[in-house]
Amino acid sequence: MKKFLFTVWTAFSVPFRQLTSQDIKALAVCMLLSTVFWLSVTLSKTYSTSYTLHIRLLSQVHPVQVEIKGSGWSLLRLSFRPLLDTLAFTLPSDVDVLPARRLLPIIKQHFPDDLEITIISPENIILYEPSRLTTKKIRLLPPTEQINELLCDSCYIASAPTVEPSHLIVEGKSEKIKLLPDTLVLPLYALSINEDFDISYRSRQLISQKDIQLQPDAVRLHFRVGYFQQITLQLPVELKDFPEKGHWQIHPSKVKVQLSGKAEDLEALKTSPRAIQAWVSFEESSSRDSLRVQVTTSLNGIQIKAITPSQVKLLQP
Structure with missing residues (x-):
């Protein structure tokens, strides 16, 4: 092994034994320039x-x-x-x-x-004081957008969603309390909603941070869902702007009106007869034998679907 290494060293060093001092200086300058170039390229990178x-x-x-x-x-x-x-x-x-x-x-x-x-x-x-404890009230909001997304086409929110209690009181170290939001929208895990929606949340479902005290232990979300309905009312046809109304008659004297709207609004029409009226106008009586029946209501959200018959005959006195 030693003989082999000696042979390799001899073969490698022979060319350098033949170099003059000028050759060695030139070789040193070349090596120095190449080193400077390599350092320049290397240090220019990011x-x-x-x-x-x-x-x-x-x-x-x-x-x-x-x-x-x-x-x-x-x-x-x-x-x-x-x-x-x-x-x-x-x-x-x-x-x-x-x-x-x-x-x-x-x-x-x-x-x-x-x-x-x-x-x-x-x-x-x-930035906090390590030993200081503090409390905070977090306002709880109902998930109104999620509720609206789950409503069917014939549904509406009959009573506004309420959260009881409306605030969650948290207590703990100030550095943790400061990370909590001022308001919190309750999550809605249901895939569908029924007519009387009532759900309770454990406070730990809403705030999961450790070493924090929560009051109360649970909160409640409640709202009621209503359904759009249709009813048919039989209304007497009134004379509008007719002189000496007792001398004029119309046939038929009553019409059937099909209405659509919220259940509570339709119920209000039944208990308040003056909330909806069917009438004909005297302005149309001079040029027509038949008068168009018009229906108006003082309640918003009521849609008039059909009037049967839509015209009535005016009987001259």
Whole structure:
């Protein structure tokens, strides 16, 4: 084995034994130039690195992981600077949450302009007093949009959705409470809804964060669904703007009116006779033997489907 290695070394070193000092200098210059060229190309490329930067705020230290991207030259120059490990600055007293978009410009001020800085985590820095407990009222809203999507074509919401109680009281450490929303829309797990919809939610279904106290233990969502209906009423035909009404007669004196609408509105028509009227106008009596029957109602949402008969005869006095 030693003989083999000696033979290889001899074969490799023979050409260099024949070089003069001028040849060696030329070879050294070529190697130096190639090295400089390789370094120039390598350091001109873009590289990225990441490390943890500590942000000191209100006597608290928050680790922030940042990514630094730039050319090899920029990163090489940065490596010769003292390591920037901790940043300290002050904020207004009313600031509870420092988002990454506000923190990023502050960090960039401490780095050269030719470097691209990106915050990897966290998205927000929560400023809190570790030992402080606080409470918050979260307003609960009904899932109105989801309810409307589940309604059939002939359905409507007869009574507005209500949530009882309307607020959820949460208690816990301030840093966790601040992350909770001010309002919460209740989820709707049903695939269909019935006429009298009543469902209860456990508070833990709505707020799943640990180490938080919730009151009450359950909330209730309730609403009632109504259905559009059709009825037929028999109405007397009244004379509108007729002089000496007692001398005029029409045939037939009553018409059947088919109506469509909400159940409670249709029921109101039955109990309030003056809420709907059928009538004919004196303005049409001079040029026609038959008068068109018109029906009006004071209730919104009532649709008049048909009037039978749609015309009546005017009997001259």
